[in-house]
Amino acid sequence: MTALGTDQSTPTLSATSSTTLAGVLDSAVQQGDAPGVVALVVGRDGVLFEGAAGQLDAMNGEAMPTNAIFNIASMTKPVTSVAAMILFERGQLGLDDPVGMYLSEFVAPNVATFDEAGGYTLTPAATAVTVRHLFSHTSGIGYSFSNSGVARLQQDFAGEEWELPLLDEPGTRWHYGASTRVLGLIVEQITGQSLEAFFQTEIFGPLNMPDTSFAVSLDKQARLPSLHMRGADGGLLESPQNRVPATPSPPFTGDGGLYSTAQDYGRFMRLFLNGGELDGVRILTERSIAMMGENQIGSIFVEQQEAANPQLTQPFPLGAGSDKFGLGFQLTGTDSGGASRSVGSMAWAGLFNTEFWIDPRRGVAATLLMQVLPFYDDGAIRALQAFETALYRELAASPAP
Numbered sequence: 001m002t003a004l005g006t007d008q009s010t011p012t013l014s015a016t017s018s019t020t021l022a023g024v025l026d027s028a029v030q031q032g033d034a035p036g037v038v039a040l041v042v043g044r045d046g047v048l049f050e051g052a053a054g055q056l057d058a059m060n061g062e063a064m065p066t067n068a069i070f071n072i073a074s075m076t077k078p079v080t081s082v083a084a085m086i087l088f089e090r091g092q093l094g095l096d097d098p099v100g101m102y103l104s105e106f107v108a109p110n111v112a113t114f115d116e117a118g119g120y121t122l123t124p125a126a127t128a129v130t131v132r133h134l135f136s137h138t139s140g141i142g143y144s145f146s147n148s149g150v151a152r153l154q155q156d157f158a159g160e161e162w163e164l165p166l167l168d169e170p171g172t173r174w175h176y177g178a179s180t181r182v183l184g185l186i187v188e189q190i191t192g193q194s195l196e197a198f199f200q201t202e203i204f205g206p207l208n209m210p211d212t213s214f215a216v217s218l219d220k221q222a223r224l225p226s227l228h229m230r231g232a233d234g235g236l237l238e239s240p241q242n243r244v245p246a247t248p249s250p251p252f253t254g255d256g257g258l259y260s261t262a263q264d265y266g267r268f269m270r271l272f273l274n275g276g277e278l279d280g281v282r283i284l285t286e287r288s289i290a291m292m293g294e295n296q297i298g299s300i301f302v303e304q305q306e307a308a309n310p311q312l313t314q315p316f317p318l319g320a321g322s323d324k325f326g327l328g329f330q331l332t333g334t335d336s337g338g339a340s341r342s343v344g345s346m347a348w349a350g351l352f353n354t355e356f357w358i359d360p361r362r363g364v365a366a367t368l369l370m371q372v373l374p375f376y377d378d379g380a381i382r383a384l385q386a387f388e389t390a391l392y393r394e395l396a397a398s399p400a401p
Helices: 015-030 076-089 129-136 148-153 179-191 195-204 218-223 262-273 286-292 378-397
Strands: 036-045 046-057 068-071 110-114 122-123 227-230 234-240 256-262 344-348 354-359 364-370
Touching: 015 036, 015 378, 036 262, 036 378, 046 262, 068 344, 068 354, 076 129, 076 179, 076 195, 076 262, 076 286, 076 344, 110 148, 122 179, 129 179, 129 234, 179 195, 262 286, 262 354, 262 364, 364 378
Parallel strands: none
Antiparallel strands: 036 046, 036 364, 068 256, 110 122, 227 234, 344 354, 354 364
8 A cells, every 4th residue: 555645656776776876875975974874765665775885983994884773863753753643543642632631741831932132031822732733843842952042941940841931832833842752751651651662562563673772782782883073174073972772771752862774764664655554564544644744834834943052953954944844754845846855755854964755756765874963964964965866866767667
């Protein structure tokens, strides 16, 4: 079964196309855009391209394998969104439920209005934050690394970002933030399970994603790439690796923290190309999959987020000002004429420059995985765009099956 509103043809890539795409990865490494990279392209029926270039561990000169395990950071968010949609289908969660039904912190939230001097006033929110607002990042919750208002509020309030006063009235603006963390808390409250347990039982196990978890077992940690940071001279500097947990230990967060491989995430993406089903296992209905890819923010657009912490991010995302947001995914709003992902493609990314997109119209999805800071690093984005452009050029040139 295929997703609604798609081209029913099966995309193909020739051997020559695979060589071309591999060359794009090699070039990205050679010109210093990334120290190492893994890419995967899938169609509804399986893998169309898989490749790796550069180094897993620059210090030891170890080549990057295609099954490297990456910290996918905010690519966790779509997984949490699928978990919440499972509960929606079971009648345990409503999209327009007030979040205060589940978390007392949202019964009477305040909204902060900032002045030019950096001060602010607080007023009670006139509108309840809903589950739909969490899915679509219109709750008024932000992140301090990409919003100076949140950083300002942290000076006066204890607690996590999602516990701070809201940045705007719910439903009025798009702010990237910890909304999906709150969605994960709701999933845990409703199910009585940790996110790790629910993900493994309801998503990763059924989809055969053995390398995806909030931890990386000791026998797999040799597959973890080293993290690099872009230096002041434009070069890449290897950064000390934070300790990676060998066993899953709470708290688990819905907005980040998963480790995964291109192969595993490729299976997750194929779920959307096949209308909620993969290899005979149904996770969501075709209608739910379609809803996740529909505009949920009305006349609002995705807005560019600031580099409030330049060590962690540059301004993002691509598509700001034209793209919409669905239930857990940014939705492409501009027609490229076939030169890149189609209008309505579903996408997001992770802090360490892990990227993916799902193009239901073309029946294709792709992920490009790196471990580089800051987010939206110029080199990482250049690598992404070069790969995407080459992919669609090769898809157009490949003969129909």
